[in-house]
Amino acid sequence: MSSHCNESTVVHEGRVFALHRDRVTLPNGVDATLDVIRHPGAAAIVPVTEQGRVVLIRQFRYAVGGSIWEIPAGTMEPGESPLVCAQRELTEEIGFTAARWHPLGAIMPVPAYSDEIIHLYRAEALLPAKQQLDADEILDVHEFHYGEALEMIRTGKIRDAKTIAGLMMAQSGMVNPLPR
Amino acid sequence: MSSHCNESTVVHEGRVFALHRDRVTLPNGVDATLDVIRHPGAAAIVPVTEQGRVVLIRQFRYAVGGSIWEIPAGTMEPGESPLVCAQRELTEEIGFTAARWHPLGAIMPVPAYSDEIIHLYRAEALLPAKQQLDADEILDVHEFHYGEALEMIRTGKIRDAKTIAGLMMAQSGMVNPLPR
Numbered sequence: 001m002s003s004h005c006n007e008s009t010v011v012h013e014g015r016v017f018a019l020h021r022d023r024v025t026l027p028n029g030v031d032a033t034l035d036v037i038r039h040p041g042a043a044a045i046v047p048v049t050e051q052g053r054v055v056l057i058r059q060f061r062y063a064v065g066g067s068i069w070e071i072p073a074g075t076m077e078p079g080e081s082p083l084v085c086a087q088r089e090l091t092e093e094i095g096f097t098a099a100r101w102h103p104l105g106a107i108m109p110v111p112a113y114s115d116e117i118i119h120l121y122r123a124e125a126l127l128p129a130k131q132q133l134d135a136d137e138i139l140d141v142h143e144f145h146y147g148e149a150l151e152m153i154r155t156g157k158i159r160d161a162k163t164i165a166g167l168m169m170a171q172s173g174m175v176n177p178l179p180r
Numbered sequence: 181m182s183s184h185c186n187e188s189t190v191v192h193e194g195r196v197f198a199l200h201r202d203r204v205t206l207p208n209g210v211d212a213t214l215d216v217i218r219h220p221g222a223a224a225i226v227p228v229t230e231q232g233r234v235v236l237i238r239q240f241r242y243a244v245g246g247s248i249w250e251i252p253a254g255t256m257e258p259g260e261s262p263l264v265c266a267q268r269e270l271t272e273e274i275g276f277t278a279a280r281w282h283p284l285g286a287i288m289p290v291p292a293y294s295d296e297i298i299h300l301y302r303a304e305a306l307l308p309a310k311q312q313l314d315a316d317e318i319l320d321v322h323e324f325h326y327g328e329a330l331e332m333i334r335t336g337k338i339r340d341a342k343t344i345a346g347l348m349m350a351q352s353g354m355v356n357p358l359p360r
Contacts, residue, residue, distance in 0.1 A: 001240055001246065001247050001318070002246070003240070003242055011191070011192045011199070012191045012192060012199060012201075012215070014201075014215040015213070015215065016215070016292075016293065017215070017293065019191070019192060019199050021192075021194075022242070024242055026240065026242070026316055026318060027240055027318055028318050030315050030316055032242075032316045033195070034242050034243070035192070035194040035195065035196070035197070036242065036243045037217075037243070060181055060183070060206065060207055061291040061292060062183055062202070062204055062206070062212075062214050062216065063214070063216045063217070063290075063291055063292065063293055063294055063295050064288055064291045064295055065295070066181065066182070067181050068288065068291055070291070105336045105339070106336070106339060107339050107340070107341045107344060108244055108248065108339050108340050108341060109289045109290045109341045110243075110289045110290050110294070110296070110341075111241040111243055111244045111248055111250070111340055112196075112241065112243065113196065113197065113243055114243055114290070115243050115244055115245070116290070118341075135210050136206060136210055136212045138181070138206060138207055138208050153348075153349065154349070154352050156285045156286070159285070159286060159287050159288050160287070160288050160291055161287045161288060161289045161290075161298075161341040161342060161344075161345050162341060164287060164341075164344070164345040164348065164349070165341050165344040165345055165348075168333075168344065168345075168348045169333065169334070169344070172334050
Protein backbone atom coordinates (compact mmCIF):
# COMPACT_ATOMS: atom_id res chain seq x y z
CA MET A 1 0.00 0.00 0.00
CA SER A 2 1.63 3.26 -1.06
CA SER A 3 0.92 6.95 -1.39
CA HIS A 4 2.12 9.60 -3.79
CA CYS A 5 3.58 12.92 -2.66
CA ASN A 6 2.45 15.66 -5.07
CA GLU A 7 4.27 18.53 -3.40
CA SER A 8 6.47 18.89 -0.33
CA THR A 9 7.19 22.25 1.30
CA VAL A 10 9.76 22.81 4.02
CA VAL A 11 7.92 24.81 6.69
CA HIS A 12 10.82 24.94 9.17
CA GLU A 13 14.38 23.65 9.44
CA GLY A 14 14.99 23.14 13.15
CA ARG A 15 18.13 22.29 15.07
CA VAL A 16 17.10 18.65 15.49
CA PHE A 17 14.26 18.07 13.00
CA ALA A 18 12.51 19.65 10.03
CA LEU A 19 8.76 20.23 9.57
CA HIS A 20 7.40 19.52 6.10
CA ARG A 21 3.92 20.14 4.71
CA ASP A 22 3.17 17.50 2.08
CA ARG A 23 0.26 17.40 -0.36
CA VAL A 24 -0.28 13.73 -0.93
CA THR A 25 -2.59 11.28 -2.64
CA LEU A 26 -3.28 8.50 -0.16
CA PRO A 27 -3.55 4.79 -1.16
CA ASN A 28 -7.36 5.08 -1.24
CA GLY A 29 -7.15 7.94 -3.77
CA VAL A 30 -8.06 10.67 -1.29
CA ASP A 31 -5.96 13.87 -1.39
CA ALA A 32 -4.69 15.19 1.94
CA THR A 33 -2.34 17.89 3.24
CA LEU A 34 -0.17 16.46 6.01
CA ASP A 35 2.33 18.03 8.41
CA VAL A 36 5.27 15.67 8.90
CA ILE A 37 8.32 15.90 11.15
CA ARG A 38 11.46 14.63 9.38
CA HIS A 39 13.88 13.42 12.08
CA PRO A 40 17.37 11.85 11.80
CA GLY A 41 16.54 9.08 14.27
CA ALA A 42 17.70 8.34 17.78
CA ALA A 43 19.15 5.61 20.00
CA ALA A 44 18.13 4.78 23.56
CA ILE A 45 19.73 2.44 26.07
CA VAL A 46 18.51 0.27 28.95
CA PRO A 47 21.72 -0.01 31.04
CA VAL A 48 21.64 -2.98 33.43
CA THR A 49 24.24 -3.51 36.17
CA GLU A 50 25.72 -6.83 37.32
CA GLN A 51 23.28 -6.75 40.24
CA GLY A 52 20.29 -6.47 37.91
CA ARG A 53 19.70 -2.80 38.60
CA VAL A 54 18.73 -0.45 35.77
CA VAL A 55 20.24 3.03 35.36
CA LEU A 56 17.71 5.80 34.73
CA ILE A 57 18.10 9.56 34.36
CA ARG A 58 15.91 12.32 35.78
CA GLN A 59 16.04 14.85 32.97
CA PHE A 60 14.58 18.36 32.53
CA ARG A 61 12.42 18.48 29.42
CA TYR A 62 11.17 21.98 28.47
CA ALA A 63 8.48 20.65 26.11
CA VAL A 64 6.65 18.88 28.95
CA GLY A 65 7.34 21.56 31.54
CA GLY A 66 9.56 19.74 34.01
CA SER A 67 11.82 16.81 34.87
CA ILE A 68 10.93 13.25 33.99
CA TRP A 69 12.40 9.74 34.31
CA GLU A 70 13.96 8.38 31.14
CA ILE A 71 16.53 5.93 29.87
CA PRO A 72 19.64 7.55 28.38
CA ALA A 73 19.08 8.51 24.75
CA GLY A 74 20.12 10.90 22.01
CA THR A 75 19.70 11.95 18.41
CA MET A 76 21.87 10.39 15.71
CA GLU A 77 24.54 12.63 14.24
CA PRO A 78 25.16 12.74 10.48
CA GLY A 79 26.82 9.52 9.27
CA GLU A 80 26.50 7.87 12.69
CA SER A 81 25.09 4.35 13.05
CA PRO A 82 22.47 3.64 15.75
CA LEU A 83 24.89 1.54 17.82
CA VAL A 84 27.64 4.17 17.73
CA CYS A 85 25.05 6.79 18.76
CA ALA A 86 23.93 4.57 21.64
CA GLN A 87 27.49 4.00 22.83
CA ARG A 88 28.29 7.71 22.61
CA GLU A 89 25.13 8.74 24.50
CA LEU A 90 25.69 6.13 27.25
CA THR A 91 29.08 7.69 27.96
CA GLU A 92 28.10 11.35 27.51
CA GLU A 93 24.85 11.21 29.51
CA ILE A 94 25.66 8.82 32.35
CA GLY A 95 29.40 8.30 32.28
CA PHE A 96 29.55 4.57 31.50
CA THR A 97 30.75 2.33 28.71
CA ALA A 98 29.43 -1.21 28.28
CA ALA A 99 31.07 -4.41 27.05
CA ARG A 100 27.81 -6.13 26.01
CA TRP A 101 25.23 -4.57 23.69
CA HIS A 102 21.99 -6.36 22.78
CA PRO A 103 19.74 -4.76 20.13
CA LEU A 104 16.09 -4.76 21.20
CA GLY A 105 14.65 -3.43 17.96
CA ALA A 106 13.39 -0.06 16.76
CA ILE A 107 10.23 1.77 17.77
CA MET A 108 8.25 4.63 16.29
CA PRO A 109 7.27 7.16 18.98
CA VAL A 110 4.77 9.20 16.91
CA PRO A 111 4.02 7.49 13.57
CA ALA A 112 1.02 9.82 13.11
CA TYR A 113 3.21 12.84 12.42
CA SER A 114 6.92 12.02 12.66
CA ASP A 115 9.27 9.63 10.84
CA GLU A 116 11.45 9.35 13.95
CA ILE A 117 12.81 5.86 14.68
CA ILE A 118 14.32 5.11 18.10
CA HIS A 119 16.80 2.20 18.12
CA LEU A 120 16.71 0.46 21.51
CA TYR A 121 19.57 -1.44 23.16
CA ARG A 122 20.20 -3.26 26.40
CA ALA A 123 23.71 -2.56 27.68
CA GLU A 124 25.40 -4.78 30.25
CA ALA A 125 28.87 -5.21 31.78
CA LEU A 126 29.03 -1.49 32.55
CA LEU A 127 32.37 0.24 33.20
CA PRO A 128 32.94 3.79 34.48
CA ALA A 129 33.85 6.46 31.90
CA LYS A 130 33.74 10.26 31.67
CA GLN A 131 30.29 11.90 31.62
CA GLN A 132 30.08 14.82 29.18
CA LEU A 133 26.77 16.66 29.16
CA ASP A 134 25.85 19.36 26.66
CA ALA A 135 25.26 22.85 28.12
CA ASP A 136 21.50 22.48 27.69
CA GLU A 137 21.31 18.96 29.17
CA ILE A 138 20.12 18.92 32.78
CA LEU A 139 19.94 15.46 34.34
CA ASP A 140 20.74 13.29 37.37
CA VAL A 141 21.75 9.63 37.24
CA HIS A 142 20.02 7.03 39.44
CA GLU A 143 19.93 3.23 39.82
CA PHE A 144 16.81 1.17 40.57
CA HIS A 145 16.10 -2.49 41.12
CA TYR A 146 14.50 -3.61 37.85
CA GLY A 147 11.25 -4.55 39.57
CA GLU A 148 11.06 -1.12 41.14
CA ALA A 149 11.42 0.50 37.72
CA LEU A 150 8.56 -1.64 36.41
CA GLU A 151 6.46 -0.57 39.42
CA MET A 152 7.24 3.08 38.57
CA ILE A 153 5.55 2.49 35.20
CA ARG A 154 2.48 1.05 36.88
CA THR A 155 2.18 3.97 39.32
CA GLY A 156 2.72 6.62 36.66
CA LYS A 157 6.13 7.77 37.92
CA ILE A 158 7.61 6.71 34.56
CA ARG A 159 5.55 8.15 31.68
CA ASP A 160 8.09 8.41 28.86
CA ALA A 161 7.07 6.04 26.04
CA LYS A 162 10.57 4.95 24.94
CA THR A 163 11.46 4.20 28.57
CA ILE A 164 8.32 2.10 29.10
CA ALA A 165 8.91 0.23 25.82
CA GLY A 166 12.63 -0.21 26.53
CA LEU A 167 12.15 -1.55 30.06
CA MET A 168 9.55 -4.03 28.80
CA MET A 169 11.54 -5.19 25.79
CA ALA A 170 14.85 -5.43 27.67
CA GLN A 171 13.41 -8.17 29.89
CA SER A 172 13.04 -10.69 27.06
CA GLY A 173 16.05 -12.91 26.66
CA MET A 174 17.65 -11.89 29.95
CA VAL A 175 19.90 -14.77 30.99
CA ASN A 176 18.48 -14.59 34.50
CA PRO A 177 14.88 -13.30 34.23
CA LEU A 178 14.50 -10.50 36.72
CA PRO A 179 11.87 -10.55 39.49
CA ARG A 180 8.97 -8.19 38.96
CA MET B 181 13.08 22.89 38.72
CA SER B 182 11.67 25.42 36.26
CA SER B 183 12.59 27.37 33.16
CA HIS B 184 11.61 30.80 31.88
CA CYS B 185 10.28 31.42 28.38
CA ASN B 186 11.65 34.76 27.12
CA GLU B 187 9.92 34.72 23.73
CA SER B 188 7.66 32.28 21.91
CA THR B 189 7.08 32.45 18.16
CA VAL B 190 4.46 30.44 16.29
CA VAL B 191 6.30 28.91 13.35
CA HIS B 192 3.35 26.93 11.97
CA GLU B 193 -0.28 26.28 12.87
CA GLY B 194 -1.04 22.80 11.59
CA ARG B 195 -4.27 20.90 11.32
CA VAL B 196 -3.49 18.78 14.40
CA PHE B 197 -0.59 20.54 16.16
CA ALA B 198 1.35 23.82 16.21
CA LEU B 199 5.12 24.28 16.04
CA HIS B 200 6.56 26.95 18.30
CA ARG B 201 10.12 28.26 18.54
CA ASP B 202 10.80 29.34 22.11
CA ARG B 203 13.79 31.28 23.44
CA VAL B 204 14.13 30.05 26.98
CA THR B 205 16.37 30.31 30.02
CA LEU B 206 16.82 26.79 31.35
CA PRO B 207 16.92 25.94 35.09
CA ASN B 208 20.73 25.93 35.00
CA GLY B 209 20.77 29.50 33.67
CA VAL B 210 21.73 28.52 30.11
CA ASP B 211 19.81 30.21 27.26
CA ALA B 212 18.52 27.96 24.49
CA THR B 213 16.29 28.17 21.43
CA LEU B 214 13.95 25.18 21.33
CA ASP B 215 11.46 23.92 18.74
CA VAL B 216 8.38 22.56 20.51
CA ILE B 217 5.27 20.84 19.16
CA ARG B 218 2.13 22.01 20.99
CA HIS B 219 -0.45 19.20 20.73
CA PRO B 220 -4.00 18.93 22.13
CA GLY B 221 -3.41 15.39 23.43
CA ALA B 222 -4.73 12.01 22.42
CA ALA B 223 -6.40 8.89 23.76
CA ALA B 224 -5.55 5.29 22.88
CA ILE B 225 -7.38 2.08 23.72
CA VAL B 226 -6.38 -1.54 24.34
CA PRO B 227 -9.68 -3.34 23.51
CA VAL B 228 -9.84 -6.84 25.04
CA THR B 229 -12.55 -9.35 24.14
CA GLU B 230 -14.26 -11.83 26.49
CA GLN B 231 -11.93 -14.53 25.14
CA GLY B 232 -8.86 -12.50 26.09
CA ARG B 233 -8.08 -11.43 22.53
CA VAL B 234 -6.87 -7.90 21.80
CA VAL B 235 -8.16 -5.84 18.87
CA LEU B 236 -5.45 -4.14 16.80
CA ILE B 237 -5.62 -2.06 13.64
CA ARG B 238 -3.35 -2.17 10.60
CA GLN B 239 -3.23 1.51 9.66
CA PHE B 240 -1.56 3.43 6.82
CA ARG B 241 0.72 6.11 8.23
CA TYR B 242 2.18 8.50 5.62
CA ALA B 243 4.88 9.83 7.98
CA VAL B 244 6.50 6.40 8.30
CA GLY B 245 5.89 5.38 4.70
CA GLY B 246 3.49 2.48 5.09
CA SER B 247 1.04 0.49 7.20
CA ILE B 248 1.75 -0.43 10.79
CA TRP B 249 0.08 -2.27 13.68
CA GLU B 250 -1.46 0.01 16.32
CA ILE B 251 -4.11 0.14 18.99
CA PRO B 252 -7.09 2.40 18.14
CA ALA B 253 -6.33 6.02 19.00
CA GLY B 254 -7.13 9.60 18.11
CA THR B 255 -6.56 13.24 18.89
CA MET B 256 -8.71 15.03 21.44
CA GLU B 257 -11.20 17.52 20.05
CA PRO B 258 -11.68 20.95 21.69
CA GLY B 259 -13.49 20.61 25.03
CA GLU B 260 -13.38 16.80 24.92
CA SER B 261 -12.18 14.78 27.91
CA PRO B 262 -9.71 11.92 27.37
CA LEU B 263 -12.31 9.25 28.18
CA VAL B 264 -14.89 10.69 25.80
CA CYS B 265 -12.19 10.84 23.10
CA ALA B 266 -11.29 7.21 23.76
CA GLN B 267 -14.92 6.09 23.58
CA ARG B 268 -15.51 8.07 20.39
CA GLU B 269 -12.37 6.68 18.70
CA LEU B 270 -13.17 3.07 19.71
CA THR B 271 -16.47 3.36 17.88
CA GLU B 272 -15.29 5.40 14.88
CA GLU B 273 -12.12 3.38 14.20
CA ILE B 274 -13.13 -0.20 14.96
CA GLY B 275 -16.91 -0.16 15.31
CA PHE B 276 -17.24 -1.19 18.98
CA THR B 277 -18.47 0.31 22.22
CA ALA B 278 -17.33 -1.02 25.59
CA ALA B 279 -19.11 -1.33 28.94
CA ARG B 280 -15.93 -1.39 31.06
CA TRP B 281 -13.17 1.24 30.85
CA HIS B 282 -10.03 1.04 32.96
CA PRO B 283 -7.60 4.00 32.86
CA LEU B 284 -3.98 2.85 32.48
CA GLY B 285 -2.36 6.25 32.86
CA ALA B 286 -0.88 8.80 30.50
CA ILE B 287 2.35 8.57 28.51
CA MET B 288 4.54 11.09 26.73
CA PRO B 289 5.57 9.83 23.29
CA VAL B 290 8.24 12.46 22.52
CA PRO B 291 9.00 14.58 25.61
CA ALA B 292 12.15 15.88 23.88
CA TYR B 293 10.16 18.04 21.45
CA SER B 294 6.40 17.66 21.93
CA ASP B 295 3.99 18.29 24.81
CA GLU B 296 1.69 15.52 23.54
CA ILE B 297 0.11 13.35 26.24
CA ILE B 298 -1.57 10.05 25.26
CA HIS B 299 -4.20 8.83 27.73
CA LEU B 300 -4.31 5.01 27.70
CA TYR B 301 -7.34 2.85 28.52
CA ARG B 302 -8.17 -0.83 28.62
CA ALA B 303 -11.68 -1.43 27.26
CA GLU B 304 -13.60 -4.65 27.97
CA ALA B 305 -17.13 -6.01 27.51
CA LEU B 306 -17.10 -4.94 23.85
CA LEU B 307 -20.36 -4.54 21.91
CA PRO B 308 -20.76 -3.99 18.15
CA ALA B 309 -21.43 -0.43 16.96
CA LYS B 310 -21.10 1.54 13.72
CA GLN B 311 -17.58 2.14 12.42
CA GLN B 312 -17.12 5.64 10.97
CA LEU B 313 -13.70 6.31 9.47
CA ASP B 314 -12.55 9.72 8.27
CA ALA B 315 -11.83 10.01 4.52
CA ASP B 316 -8.06 10.00 5.18
CA GLU B 317 -8.11 7.07 7.62
CA ILE B 318 -7.06 3.78 6.02
CA LEU B 319 -7.15 0.78 8.35
CA ASP B 320 -8.15 -2.86 8.85
CA VAL B 321 -9.35 -4.38 12.12
CA HIS B 322 -7.85 -7.63 13.45
CA GLU B 323 -7.99 -9.73 16.63
CA PHE B 324 -5.03 -11.51 18.22
CA HIS B 325 -4.54 -13.73 21.22
CA TYR B 326 -2.90 -11.45 23.79
CA GLY B 327 0.22 -13.59 23.94
CA GLU B 328 0.56 -13.41 20.17
CA ALA B 329 0.41 -9.61 20.31
CA LEU B 330 3.19 -9.59 22.93
CA GLU B 331 5.24 -11.88 20.65
CA MET B 332 4.70 -9.39 17.78
CA ILE B 333 6.47 -6.79 19.93
CA ARG B 334 9.40 -9.12 20.51
CA THR B 335 9.79 -9.94 16.81
CA GLY B 336 9.47 -6.32 15.70
CA LYS B 337 6.09 -6.72 13.98
CA ILE B 338 4.66 -4.16 16.42
CA ARG B 339 6.90 -1.06 16.57
CA ASP B 340 4.49 1.72 17.56
CA ALA B 341 5.47 3.05 20.99
CA LYS B 342 1.95 3.72 22.35
CA THR B 343 0.89 0.21 21.29
CA ILE B 344 3.88 -1.41 23.02
CA ALA B 345 3.31 0.65 26.17
CA GLY B 346 -0.45 0.05 26.10
CA LEU B 347 -0.17 -3.72 25.65
CA MET B 348 2.33 -3.91 28.54
CA MET B 349 0.39 -1.66 30.89
CA ALA B 350 -3.00 -3.25 30.12
CA GLN B 351 -1.79 -6.55 31.56
CA SER B 352 -1.48 -5.24 35.11
CA GLY B 353 -4.59 -5.73 37.15
CA MET B 354 -6.28 -8.05 34.66
CA VAL B 355 -8.81 -10.11 36.64
CA ASN B 356 -7.56 -13.25 34.93
CA PRO B 357 -3.87 -12.68 34.04
CA LEU B 358 -3.42 -13.62 30.43
CA PRO B 359 -0.91 -16.23 29.27
CA ARG B 360 2.18 -14.80 27.58
